[in-house]
Amino acid sequence: MRRALAAVLLPLLVSCSVGRPPEDATGAEIYSMLCANCHGPDLEGGIGPPLGPGSNAVTRPDSFLETTIIHGRGRMPSFSSSLSDQQLASLIDHIRQVQER
DSSP states (O other): OHHHHHHHHHHHHHHHHHOOOOTTOOHHHHIIIIIHHHHOTTSOOSSSOOOSTTSGGGGSOHHHHHHHHHHOBTTBOOOTTTOOHHHHHHHHHHHHHHHTO
16 A cells, blocks of 8 residues: 555655756756656656657657646646746657657
């Protein structure tokens, strides 16, 4: 029971504790600040699924990533109050750049 509760609460606590990225943050900085704790520093996955090369995220359109980041999905929280439109675009650009490596 504790483990299941921790699996649900940990992503929420992590996302709530980092705050909002600076407006001029790069996509890599935003990823590091908001995403790396769950998706891994190199998009390899962890608590959240992998997003890097060879992952299912590679074949998903940008609109899927955008919707998922803004509204959340499953255990992933919404980041609608944490990101501006420009920051969201920078984050998705960063994810796509890493996927191409």
